[in-house]
Amino acid sequence: MLILECPYCGVMADETELSPGYEAHLKRFGPGSSDQEFEDYMFARKNPKGVHFERWRHAYGCGKWFLAARDTATLEVFGTYPAQSKAPPMALQDKIRARRPDWKGFA
Amino acid sequence: MSDPVSALGQMSYHGFAMVQEIGPLGMISLRAKPDVAGLVEVIWSVIGTALPTQRRIEVAGDTAIAWMSPDEYLLILPYDQTGPALAALAAALKSQHYLAVAVSDARAVFRITGVKADQVIAKLAPVDLDSMAVDEVRRTRVAQVAAAFWREGDGFTLVCFRSVAVYVMGLLTHSAMEGSELR
Amino acid sequence: MSTRLSRGGRLIDRSQAQEFTFNGRRLRGFAGDTLASALLSNDQVLVGRSFKYHRPRGIVASGAEEPNAIMNMGAGGRFEPNQRATTTELFAGLTATSQNHWPSLEFDIGVVNNWLARFLPGGFYYKTFMYPRAAWKHVFEPIIRKSAGLGRAPKEQDGDRYEHAYAFCDVLVAGGGIAGLQAALTAAAAGKRVMLLEQTAQWGGRAPVDGVEIDGAPSDTWVNAAIAALGKMPNVTLRLRCMVAGVYDHGYVLADEKIADHTPGDGRPRHRLWRIRAGKIVAATGAIERPLSFAGNDVPGVMLASAVRDYVVNFGVSAGDRTVVVTNNDDAYRTAIVLAEAGLAVPCIVDARPSVTGDLPARARALGIRVETGKAIASVKGTKRVTGVALCMQEGEGAVLEHIACEAVAMSGGWSPVVHLWSHCGGKLTWDAAQGYFAPDATRPPTGHDGAAMVVAVGAANGAFGVSAVLDDVQAGMRTAGNGSGVETPARRKEDAFKTTEIQPVWIMPQGAGIKLKAKMWLDYQNDVKVSDVQLAAREGYESVEHTKRYTTLGMATDQGKLSNINGLAILADALNAAIPQVGTTTFRPPYTPVPFGALAGESRGDIFQPLRRTPMHEWHEQHGAYFEPVGLWRRPYCFPRGGENHAQAVVREVDNTRGSLGILDASTLGKLIVKGPDAGRFLDMLYTGVMSTLPIGKCRYGLMCNENGFLSDDGVVARIDEDTWLCHTTSGGADRIHAHMEDWLQCEWWDWQVYTANVTEQYAQVAIVGPNARKMLEKIGGMDVSKEALPFMSWADGVLGGFPVRIYRISFSGELSYEITVPASLGLAFWQACHTAGVEFGAMPYGTEALHVMRAEKGFIMIGDETDGTVIPQDLNLAWAISKKKQDYLGKRGQERSFLVRADRWKLAGFETLDGTVVPDGAYILAEGVNDNGQRNTQGRVTSTYYSPTLKRGIALGLVLGGLDRIGDVVSFNTVTGGKLEARVVDPVFYDKDGAKQNV
DSSP: OOEEEOTTTOOEEEGGGOEEEEEOSOOOOOTTOOHHHHHHHHHOOOOOSSEEEEEEEOTTTTOOEEEEEEETTTOOEEEEEESSOSSOOHHHHHHHHHHOTTOOOOO | OOOOOOTTSSOEEESSSEEEEEOOOEEEEEEOOTTSTTHHHHHHHHTSSOOOOTTBEEEETTEEEEEEETTEEEEEEOGGGHHHHHHHHHHHTTTSOOEEEEOGGGEEEEEEESTTHHHHHHTTOOOOGGGSOTTBEEEEEETTEEEEEEEETTEEEEEEEGGGHHHHHHHHHHHTOTTOOOO | OOEEOSSOOTTOEEEEEEEEEETTEEEEEEETOBHHHHHHHTTOOEEEEOSSSOOEEEOOOSSTTOSSOEEEESOGGGOEEEEEGGGOBOOTTOEEEEOSOSBOSSSBGGGHHHHTGGGSOTTHHHHHHHSSHHHIIIIIHHHHHHHOOSSOOOOSOOOSOEEEEEEEEEEEEEOOBHHHHHHHHHHHHTTOOEEEEOSSSSSBTTTTTTTOEETTEEHHHHHHHHHHHHHTOTTEEEESSEEEEEEEGGGEEEEEEESSTTSTTSSSOSEEEEEEEEEEEEEOOOEEEOOOOBTTTTSTTEEEHHHHHHHHHHHOEESOSBEEEEESSSTHHHHHHHHHHTTOBOOOEEEOSSOOOSHHHHHHHHTTOOEEETEEEEEEEOSSSOOEEEEEETTSSOOOOEEEEOSEEEEEOOEEEOOHHHHTTTOOEEEETTTTEEEEOTTSOOBOTTSSBOEEEOGGGGTOOSHHHHHHHHHHHHHHTTSOOOSOOOOOOGGGGOOOOOOOOOSSBSTTOOHHHHTTOEEETTTTEEHHHHHHHHHTTOOSHHHHHHHHTTTOSTTTTTTTHHHHHHHHHHHTTOOHHHHOOOOOOSOSSOOOHHHHHTTOSGGGSSOOBOOTTHHHHHHTTOEEEEETTEEEEEEOOOTTOOHHHHHHHHHHHHHHTEEEEEOTTSEEEEEESTTHHHHHHHHBSSOOTTOOTTBEEEEEEEOTTOOEEEEEEEEEEETTEEEEEEOTTTHHHHHHHHHHHHHHTOTTSOOEEEEOGGGEEEEEEESTTHHHHHHHHOSSOOSTTTSOTTBEEEEEETTEEEEEEOOOSSSSSEEEEEEEGGGHHHHHHHHHHHHGGGTEEEOOHHHHHHHHHHTTOOOTTTTOSSSOOGGGGTOGGGSOSSOSOOTTHHHHTSGGGSOTTSEEEEEEEETTSOOOOTTOEEEEEEEOTTSOEEEEEEEEEEEEETTTTEEEEEEEEETGGGGTTOEEEEEOTTSOEEEEEEEOSOOSOTTOTTTTO
16 A cells, blocks of 8 residues: 655655556547547556556545656655646656666656 | 524534534635735635645634645635625635635534544544644545544544535544543 | 463463353363463363364464464354464453364264365365366365355354554564564664554563573563563554554555453454554564474374473463473474473473484483484374374384374474565565575565665564574664664573574475375365375476465465465475475465454444435435435435335326426435636536537536547536636536546646636535426525526526525426525525425425436436446437537547447437336347357347336336437337347337426426
């Protein structure tokens, strides 16, 4: 059972206060997109063993969505950051790279 | 017109701590960013305090304002003052982006008091009470429902949704039963 | 005879006798006894039967590892099966019965399985699956089902209460022995918040039994001082009878506190489940002694050497007058010494090692005890209790050298660290070949949220044996764990200088034993797994330890292999010609020992099993005989039966009365979401398939919400409140979900849009006044102009009605003249009552959700969850009129453009009327010609809603059918549960008042 720090209210939240939102940083494809683009947007999910970026909502707390960088194998949490981010903050990416030198980087 | 009725009619339970449903209590949910023009002033005039910082509650007598999220506050005031307060907010924030709605009737409010009041909460919420500041508001869950609580007097004030008031009273009663003290 | 000695017993109070019953016999023990020690003191050596062969079973151990002495405990609401006698504290009035025997413990019919043992080899269950095919169903399964399971399932509701408690600490220490106490002292001195949990009722662990001295005094003295010191520290929490059950991700720990197991009925909760978040977990969980595998090692009276010692020292109970000690290590000599010093006979110490020279053996020899080195036990004599042993050479094949009469055998195969808490979250182990155990590999610990080690094992749990080693290990462990080393390590104990002879791992005894002996060497006492079974599994190709475990059931009993695992692994490794670490261990999973369901459930039972949501009128409904149905977590009245009505009759009356005069519905559960801001209109246009931005202030519009797949997710009426405020009604179960959906898109996709939302569902009670007399009734209450002109259909108005501040929506889900009126929830009941009072003269009656459903179906209105199931798009439901053709985008638009969603042959909504007037069964399919590749009947549609219509006086249904409305007039067949068919005509789904004249008056 995880603990994640909500970047909005600063609470080190128990997983039972959170609801999961799966992969982060998806780009929405709406009308006008190709079948392939739409399929990727809807269904093609990364399932890495290692560094992963996820959406979580502090559902029982402040109600805010945030993003978390986490190792899916060791469950190490590299950091959390606001949902209003197009990409993980550089400082976080640097931290991940330091902790996981073989990480391919954020794509 | 009839008088407003709180969810449980001020039901109480005396265990190793005392549990009392209180209310009706006036509450306004205010969605606004702290830098909205006029907000600080209208809160001073309606509540009588500064805006609370992250997870804090500012209290002035029978009014208070709690930080609920970066763009949400909970105003607490006597039940019959919600109308005038909403009007004051509307007037002050007229051209600003904000949302203020009365939620007095959507909530049930409990007081848990006594020297062991914290133990009642510790059985229900995944919250480290020892690390909670005196003036901190914690939004969390109690057992299976959402709740918020803060320290007040010799205990805690706990707010939950009105529809689950019976459930929460049941939780608090079960947790406060004599013989189940944690310490 | 096992019996109570005249003196000794550090844990018992001989002045407090306690009566208890075992299998109906009244027996006596003392306060401080465990059930096991009390049984032994009454010469109750036989305590149960094994699972498969129903072999007689006696007490083997003295703690959590006990595989045999598991009991049905208590009676009635306090009955609980599978309780270990060794961890059950005795109390006056305790009742226990042995398990797994019929008709009695002494004479058991199932023991016939024992004689059939050669037909029940390892993998027996799996073999029964294979051939002959019919045998499983008709022969094996009925037999296995009958004999499966150990204790009986409780028949009554649990009479106790339970609770959870949350706790947070920097350092959680599991185990209150010397190691745990020293770890707690160390962390506490460093200022950490410490929780120290011990599963038994005593602090100190084994040290006091083993005569350990610390700082020149008996360990008891040191333990008491440590507890006194810890007890004074505000940053330390001490809990006895609190078993750390499991370590989970990110330092989450569950611990089961047995509060009132030993004081039943004293008003306290029986158990409390602690849900702890710990920064670091210190596993000071000690070690468990291993049995030795020799023929007849399951005969009652064969016990672990440490257990024999515990019973003498702790409880003043001897397992027998004459005890043969069999060992491969020095530690078991303590047992011989304790027995001799208690005045009991130790005819022989049988030591598998060729020569033994340590200090403990010297002391034993000095006490006159005969020590036979290089020897083994060839067999144990006796069936229901030990009568003697036969000795042989350890290096040989079992040729008997001599017989020795005895009542007990104390065996020791060495000690295995309790690594469970280390391993639960992935801590790795290393094999110590010299000591013959797996120990935590400090270089591969389980890690926490910060990537750092979250568990540190110390003391015997880390493979450190002897108090000096333990104390050093604690110091080192706590230093690496970053929890300070500021506490002075106590001075060494006297055994520091002890010379010992190294342990010699012995996996079978004698090493050259043939199949006849191996078939009598038990590994798993509870599940009857023998050395020969594991070897058979290996021969049959079960090379993975995980497979062998399941094939043989080794370690799968309620003790989870605490005694059997290492011995079983060693046997498997030997059979596979592999090294033990290559074979590896099975997975250690929580809980360490069983946790009652009641503790896991905590407070969640009875009235607070689940949060049931109540509207402000709930009590009124109860008082008026409502029959409730769940709608999400809400409980809503399904109908209000009157007199002798059944539910169906009540629903017919409520529909007729509403359509004929006046019905009143509690609609408070309807979701109400406020959406406000400069971009609110634009936002709602993205959320709904239709256009909400153009909705005039004061008006209402029906809207559909889809997910990105295009599937219909929710529906409801939207009201425009002011220039930048809308109120969105959601389905009753949908308010929280749709509010979260809105916030998701606002926070994560369109975060630059200026929109705020608020869920005000519970702020208001909502009352639907429905039927031809609705306006008349409201006019009587008075205060607002509710005329068609002032408040036309699909509009709303604020006002004061009968003194209540209300908002009235002219919307209808029934097809009748209808006003949905909201008042603040704290006035809800008063308003509801006022409506009923005013409605008397207009024939008002309350109606429930079933009448609501029937009336909406008669009108052909869809219901989310009936007509939709997550695979239905609005177009399937002929709702294209509610989808904007002009909008470039809305959630679900792209999804709905996918080829399979625009196909002409999708099943579409239509109405159905059965030809014979009966009601189509729920879930029925519309049959098509032929069968599919699986030989199943082809289908061309299915029913989605089906009711008896009081208005049409016949069965009506909504359903999806190939061709949809183009099929009107066709007759189709629905299947029925009994395999028959029901013919129905496809009709327009609007069965009642097609042009809406009644609602728009």
